[in-house]
Amino acid sequence: xxxxxxxxxxxxxxxxxxxxxxxxxxxxxxxxxxxxxxxxxxxxxxxxxxxxxxxxxxxxxxxxxxxxxxxxxxxxxxxxxxxxxxxxxxxxxxxxxxxxxxxxxxxxxxxxxx
Amino acid sequence: xxxxxxxxxxxxxxxxxxxxxxxxxxxxxxxxxxxxxxxxxxxxxxxxxxxxxxxxxxxxxxxxxxxxxxxxxxxxxxxxxxxxxxxxxxxxxxxxxxxxxxxxxxxxx
Numbered sequence: 001x002x003x004x005x006x007x008x009x010x011x012x013x014x015x016x017x018x019x020x021x022x023x024x025x026x027x028x029x030x031x032x033x034x035x036x037x038x039x040x041x042x043x044x045x046x047x048x049x050x051x052x053x054x055x056x057x058x059x060x061x062x063x064x065x066x067x068x069x070x071x072x073x074x075x076x077x078x079x080x081x082x083x084x085x086x087x088x089x090x091x092x093x094x095x096x097x098x099x100x101x102x103x104x105x106x107x108x109x110x111x112x113x114x
Numbered sequence: 115x116x117x118x119x120x121x122x123x124x125x126x127x128x129x130x131x132x133x134x135x136x137x138x139x140x141x142x143x144x145x146x147x148x149x150x151x152x153x154x155x156x157x158x159x160x161x162x163x164x165x166x167x168x169x170x171x172x173x174x175x176x177x178x179x180x181x182x183x184x185x186x187x188x189x190x191x192x193x194x195x196x197x198x199x200x201x202x203x204x205x206x207x208x209x210x211x212x213x214x215x216x217x218x219x220x221x222x223x
Contacts, residue, residue: 032209034210036213041200041216041218042215042216043118043120043202043213043214043215043216044157044202044204044211044213045213046210046211046212046213049209049210051209059210090156090157092156094209101206102147102159102162103147103157103159103204103211104159105156105157105158106156107155107156108154108155108156110154
């Protein structure tokens with residue numbers, strides 16, 4: 001069966017510090033991978049998605065970047081965090097390109113920038 | 115700007131009552147998905163509707179997709195405290211999902 005991991009679960013960082021969040025998927029090959037950010041009790045904002053190694057599409061211009069160094073690994077980074085980067089970050093995967101494909105979400109990372 | 119508008123934003127009802135959540139858009143989607151999210155966890159898929167006019171039932175939950183594939187609704191019959199959570203609709207196009215802002219449902223015992 002497939003599993004998606006995210007770490008860390010919780011992170012508190014000072015403004016101006018770097019960031020690296022990691023997401024890995026097990027039990028599937030060549031997944032489509034996604035990074036979302038969610039404000040408290042609100043919907044999900046798509047940040048980046050990737051349909052293959054080294055292929056990254058950015059949805060929202062911002063202080064963040066993403067990389068996919070391996071087939072089942074997706075990394076979200078920042079060189080200098082802003083207060084507005086605080087939120088709940090979710091990684092998700094799908095198995096194909098069909099519009100009915102389920103997105104499977106990881107447990108999320110709660111980031112607080114102080 | 116949110117592609118999908120969900121209403122209401124908050125809903126608090128007594129156990130046993132019915133509720134409906136709406137999801138509207140000016141855009142056409144290939145499919146529409148409904149997710150439920152518990153605090154501190156990722157969303158979990160409830161249902162996917164694909165065909166305009168489609169109705170799907172999942173126990174006490176009924177999902178409708180509008181004829182023009184722009185809007186959807188989620189109806190819960192005889193709500194229970196276990197139905198409490200954040201309900202999110204998401205429209206699918208290409209590789210991506212566009213999410214609504216969510217409806218927080220609280221069912222009081």
